[in-house]
Amino acid sequence: MAYVVTDNCINCKHTECVDICPADAFREGSNFLVIDPNECVDCGLCVPECPEEAIFAESELDDSDIHFVELNADLAVKWPEILESKEPLSDHQKWSGQPEKIEFLVS
Template sequence: MTFVVTDKCINCKHTACVDICPADAFREGSNFLVIDPEECVDCGLCVPECPEEAIFAESELPDEAQTFIQINAELAQEWPEILEPKAPMDDYKSWSGKPDKLALLERIPVKELSA
C-alpha cells in the first residue's frame, strides 16, 4: 500500500506534508504535489498534515479518486523531489474545498517553470 495525493491539492499545494515525510517521497509540479509510490514507506504521517485533506491511503481512496493512483505514479517519475516546505499557491484560498479539479492539473515539473 502507498499514499496518494488527490485533486484537492490542485491549485493549493500546501507543503507541510513534505516536511514530515521521512522518505522524501513527494514530487512537485507547477500546481500539484504527488507521492512517489516507490519511495513512500506507508507511514501515514503526511495525512494529518494536509489542510486540504488531499492525501489518502491507496486502500481508502474514494472511488472517484482512483485515477490518482496512476497520476501519482506517472508524475513521480517526471517531477523533481521537493524536500522543504514552501508557501502554498498565492490564490489557494479561492481553490480550497473546490471539488473536481482534475481538469486544472498542470503536468509541468517545477524545474521547467524557471526555464
C-alpha cells in the same frame, strides 16, 4: 500500499506534508504535489499535515478517485523531489474546498 495525493491539492499546493515525510517521497509540479509510490514507506505521517485533506491511503480511495494512484505514479517519475516546505500557491484560498479540480492540473 502507498499514500496518494488527490484532487484537493490542485491549485493549493500546501507543503507541510513535505517536512514530515521521512522518505522524501513527495514530488512537485507547478500546481500539485504527488507521492512517489516507490519511495513512500506507508507511515501516514503526511495525512494529518495536509490542510486540504488531499492525502489518502490507496485502500481508502473511492472509485471516483482511484485514478489518482496511477497519476501519482506517472508524475512522480517526471517531477523533481521537493524536500522543504514552501508557501502555498498565492490564490490557494480561492481553490480550497473546490470539487473536481482535475481539469486544472498542470502536468
